[in-house]
Amino acid sequence: MLTCHQVAAGATDYMEGAAPPLRRLGVWAHLRICPNCREYLRQLSRSIGLARRALVAAPAAEVEDALAAIFAAHGQGAAE
Numbered sequence: 001m002l003t004c005h006q007v008a009a010g011a012t013d014y015m016e017g018a019a020p021p022l023r024r025l026g027v028w029a030h031l032r033i034c035p036n037c038r039e040y041l042r043q044l045s046r047s048i049g050l051a052r053r054a055l056v057a058a059p060a061a062e063v064e065d066a067l068a069a070i071f072a073a074h075g076q077g078a079a080e
């Protein structure tokens with residue numbers, strides 16, 4: 001039986017399907033009996049999803065406008 005530490009150490013490979021079959025089976029069996037690791041993987045999966053969305057999402061138009069205004073004001077201030 002895998003330990004919680006072993007499950008945590010290989011969690012990313014398990015979630016991405018990159019773990020070898022026997023390791024996947026070991027993680028699966030561990031998750032059946034360990035609510036802490038189930039919660040850890042749930043939170044890790046959620047964090048990865050949020051990070052991916054943050055990397056893909058373009059800045060809102062309001063943010064672009066605000067940055068353009070700041071850069072324009074900074075540029076005007078430096079020229080004076």
Ligand SMILES: [Zn+2]
Pocket residue numbers: 003004005007030034036037038
């Ligand atoms: Zn565990």
